[in-house]
Amino acid sequence: MEGLNVLLKKLIRTASGRKRFVLAVIGLSVAMLLILAAVQIQADYNELLVSKSNQDSIANFLVVNKSLTDQNLGNTALSDSDINDLKNQAFVESIGLLSPSRFKASIQSNSDRFPFYTDIAFESVPDSFIDVAGKDWQWTENSPYIPLIVPNMFLDFYNFQFSFSQNLPQLTQQVVKMILFKVNIYGNNGMISLQGKVVGFSDRISSLLVPEEFMRWSNTRFGKDQHTKPSRVIIKTKDPGNPQLTKYLHSKQLVTDAEKTRFSRYRQVVDIVVSISWLSGAVMLAFALLVFTLFIQLTIASSKEEIGLLIILGASPYQLQKFLIRQFFPINLLIICISVIVISLLQFYTHGLLQSQGIFINAYPSIFTLFTAAILLMVIWWVNRVTIRSYINKVN
Amino acid sequence: MTITFQNLLPIPLKDRFLQRSSDIWNTTIQFEESAFIKIKAPSGTGKTTLIHILYRLRNDYEGAILFDSNLIKELKDFDLATIRQQKLSIVFQDLRLFPDLTARENIELKRILQDPYYPKEMIDSMAAELGVTHILEQRAGLCSYGEQQRIAIIRALIQPFSWLIMDEPFSHLDNENIQRAANLIDRECKKRGAGLIITDLEHDTHFSYSRELNL
Numbered sequence: 001m002e003g004l005n006v007l008l009k010k011l012i013r014t015a016s017g018r019k020r021f022v023l024a025v026i027g028l029s030v031a032m033l034l035i036l037a038a039v040q041i042q043a044d045y046n047e048l049l050v051s052k053s054n055q056d057s058i059a060n061f062l063v064v065n066k067s068l069t070d071q072n073l074g075n076t077a078l079s080d081s082d083i084n085d086l087k088n089q090a091f092v093e094s095i096g097l098l099s100p101s102r103f104k105a106s107i108q109s110n111s112d113r114f115p116f117y118t119d120i121a122f123e124s125v126p127d128s129f130i131d132v133a134g135k136d137w138q139w140t141e142n143s144p145y146i147p148l149i150v151p152n153m154f155l156d157f158y159n160f161q162f163s164f165s166q167n168l169p170q171l172t173q174q175v176v177k178m179i180l181f182k183v184n185i186y187g188n189n190g191m192i193s194l195q196g197k198v199v200g201f202s203d204r205i206s207s208l209l210v211p212e213e214f215m216r217w218s219n220t221r222f223g224k225d226q227h228t229k230p231s232r233v234i235i236k237t238k239d240p241g242n243p244q245l246t247k248y249l250h251s252k253q254l255v256t257d258a259e260k261t262r263f264s265r266y267r268q269v270v271d272i273v274v275s276i277s278w279l280s281g282a283v284m285l286a287f288a289l290l291v292f293t294l295f296i297q298l299t300i301a302s303s304k305e306e307i308g309l310l311i312i313l314g315a316s317p318y319q320l321q322k323f324l325i326r327q328f329f330p331i332n333l334l335i336i337c338i339s340v341i342v343i344s345l346l347q348f349y350t351h352g353l354l355q356s357q358g359i360f361i362n363a364y365p366s367i368f369t370l371f372t373a374a375i376l377l378m379v380i381w382w383v384n385r386v387t388i389r390s391y392i393n394k395v396n
Numbered sequence: 397m398t399i400t401f402q403n404l405l406p407i408p409l410k411d412r413f414l415q416r417s418s419d420i421w422n423t424t425i426q427f428e429e430s431a432f433i434k435i436k437a438p439s440g441t442g443k444t445t446l447i448h449i450l451y452r453l454r455n456d457y458e459g460a461i462l463f464d465s466n467l468i469k470e471l472k473d474f475d476l477a478t479i480r481q482q483k484l485s486i487v488f489q490d491l492r493l494f495p496d497l498t499a500r501e502n503i504e505l506k507r508i509l510q511d512p513y514y515p516k517e518m519i520d521s522m523a524a525e526l527g528v529t530h531i532l533e534q535r536a537g538l539c540s541y542g543e544q545q546r547i548a549i550i551r552a553l554i555q556p557f558s559w560l561i562m563d564e565p566f567s568h569l570d571n572e573n574i575q576r577a578a579n580l581i582d583r584e585c586k587k588r589g590a591g592l593i594i595t596d597l598e599h600d601t602h603f604s605y606s607r608e609l610n611l
Contacts, residue, residue: 313505318474
């Protein structure tokens, strides 16, 4: 077999049209890199969205309310159908109602040495939406104090502005958690005074949170209006950057923290980059395959007489096909291998680069990239085979 | 493998051949295995056409040719290749060597196109017998016609076959070389139990023919 190939190589000159061949090889390589890069970028981006290590506790929870305009002043409640509709959107994993307190309340220091007093309102959400809920986060009528979760923002506001203006000491989270204070609730039958304590700080929801049990109890006892609709909901979503989500909220005139959906802009950019890479890769692949096909045709045409005589002498078209595939296919295999290696190196390098910024992507190329490479290899093999077969038959 | 001709008539020459009688054209005739057939005809009476039809280089004919019971017109590419590798060997009148390959490479190609029938040393031994050892490493295109004829004969004998077809194979050889070539051919055919179909212009006694036909 080896000897036959040597002789066939002498007869079927693959050297003609070198320039076209180099062109085809370069085109194929670039196309391969673009397509594999597109797949890899998409895979990395998906990984960033779903992987645990990247999960940003703030970003995946969005508090949504109607955008307040002159027309809907005092009428910002969300109807059941609004909420159901939101619940049915693909990007919403779960949804929780924020219940506001419907009574007047204030908090006040227990100690005269460190006096403070402020009017206040609470909100509550289902526990599954709270990131800092621990064993302290429960309340019964017999509890010694009401646990509260405070937005970090409040403490920052106190420490870096308020304390200076009032000549008060700065407080760490730990100190704040130790302070017991009065919670005054004003109902129809006068005021009652309970104890309260901060048990956690969160960035997720920017209001003073109390356990749902307490909210139910207090609203029933002290609330003015028993059947108000909620006007804010919290949703959990896999990808707050999902452009669909932003679009939906906009169309329903709902708003959320714009900072949290900032990802949607990046996401659109990534989408565009990926599509451009895809598209140009696919176009280049098509052209490169065309040039490669032309090169095969040229080779066969320039050895037309030799191939004809070989067939007359009894070479089977299959033998010649096999020989020609062996001449043309290995370079394709090489191109794909090199492309995969380049993508792997880039991925490894990007992994290191992003790691130092606290973003974690896999150090190795994704299975989808390898899968795509295998499919491309099959496509190229098939194109090679079909071209060779049809041109040998033409000579025959 | 028997070869059967049934009312064979090449379309381009049809009118001419219908006018006269022939042992092959427009009649039915069968060549038995291992028969030595001499086909004699003057120039321009279709010897090469017959050979090309038999080797299935052309299909522009009426009637039929059968290898055993198979119509050769219906052979698939793959089967045709197998037949040319295993059953049917040929020396063309125009020889059809690859001019850019050496004489040895031309022979070697045919030897290894299928599972070799002979080891490669056989090329040297046959070349020695026909007196062409000195040109084995020379490009075939540079050899004289007589030398090329002998290379083509060796190329035909290096493969397995059950029929050897030769179209005026000795046209450029002197009597001594013809005798040597005929001896080699005779021996190789007998060794394989193969038949021989040879065309020529004149009567000859190179082989002990089982049939002599006029085209």
